[in-house]
Amino acid sequence: MGSNAGLNRLFALEQLAFLRRPRKHWNTHLNLAREFIATALKTADPSRPILILGAGWGLEIPWRLAPKSTVGWDADPWSRLGTFFRHFRWAPWVFKDITGTFQELARVSRRVQTIEGRLVRRPVPVAAKRLAGLLPSVIPSPMALETWIQNKQPSTIICANILGQIKPMASKIIEVAFKPNSPWVIDPELPDSLNDALDVWVARVLKCILGIFQKSGSNLYLLHDRGVIHQDADLALGEWEDSWIEQIKSIEKHLEASDPLSGVDMLVELNKFTCHSKKRWIWPLGSKQIHIVEALVLRP
Ligand SMILES: C[S@@+](CC[C@H](N)C(=O)[O-])C[C@H]1O[C@@H](n2cnc3c(N)ncnc32)[C@H](O)[C@@H]1O
Numbered sequence: 001m002g003s004n005a006g007l008n009r010l011f012a013l014e015q016l017a018f019l020r021r022p023r024k025h026w027n028t029h030l031n032l033a034r035e036f037i038a039t040a041l042k043t044a045d046p047s048r049p050i051l052i053l054g055a056g057w058g059l060e061i062p063w064r065l066a067p068k069s070t071v072g073w074d075a076d077p078w079s080r081l082g083t084f085f086r087h088f089r090w091a092p093w094v095f096k097d098i099t100g101t102f103q104e105l106a107r108v109s110r111r112v113q114t115i116e117g118r119l120v121r122r123p124v125p126v127a128a129k130r131l132a133g134l135l136p137s138v139i140p141s142p143m144a145l146e147t148w149i150q151n152k153q154p155s156t157i158i159c160a161n162i163l164g165q166i167k168p169m170a171s172k173i174i175e176v177a178f179k180p181n182s183p184w185v186i187d188p189e190l191p192d193s194l195n196d197a198l199d200v201w202v203a204r205v206l207k208c209i210l211g212i213f214q215k216s217g218s219n220l221y222l223l224h225d226r227g228v229i230h231q232d233a234d235l236a237l238g239e240w241e242d243s244w245i246e247q248i249k250s251i252e253k254h255l256e257a258s259d260p261l262s263g264v265d266m267l268v269e270l271n272k273f274t275c276h277s278k279k280r281w282i283w284p285l286g287s288k289q290i291h292i293v294e295a296l297v298l299r300p
Helices: 004-019 027-043 079-087 102-111 124-137 143-152 163-178 193-216
Strands: 050-053 070-073 156-160 219-229 274-286 289-299
Touching (some): 027 219, 027 274, 102 163, 124 193
Parallel strands (some): 050 070
Antiparallel strands (some): 219 289
């Protein structure tokens, strides 16, 4: 998957997999997400562009409320057409990867499989360790996003469930490069240097993107997965806690949890903004996959 075509295909396949999932238990999430994005669209200043990052096929986006100046941004090559079929709206669109780095990540993930200059394949665990060592040199370059925001000065930026997708997409890119093998250490009790290095890398990418938002002067509506529980547990959320895991109420003593934001706290990173509203809810996405969704409204 060295080419842009390979990456586009991966984005399209991931989107199809997302849209094909059974949505029996998604109603509460979809209503809350649509309501959140509806408020963003209704209150945004329409005289300047309104940017929706991760616009996808518009499952969560009430496009009928979007002013004419609203622009969709999604790397899935079918997202604009999917939005048209769902909402009869042919919006201006940007199809670029917001990280600006996934193609390089794919290239490096393939390159580590063979010893440089020779056609000898490295054993998979050695290649995975090599990739862990090289990840710090894969420099995040969200230039396209930065330039777009600088030039267009959007009044509002809506992140429609995209920021929690950087780690899953990066993991997928690495997995595709290692096919038919798995780059990960199977035993969860054992350390996995690649997974640890990926967390550090994802945090770096996210901080770079949030740094661009910090300079934007735009209102921010951020909707993202704040945490994932990998078991079918009975969960509820208590009062807001800065640490999402502490907000969870459950009789389970040990929750199998992961952090899609690799330890990045939006409110800490975006400290030039005033937080106008913050809430979280539970999204039972599928079997053994309960997402804790976070919705933040920040103003400069
Ligand atoms: C969970 S889906 C969000 C669904 C979407 N908000 C909707 O209403 O259908 C995440 C979206 O982010 C897009 N995406 C993920 N990573 C991206 C990236 N690095 N650059 C651009 N788009 C990305 C995916 O293609 C996908 O459409």
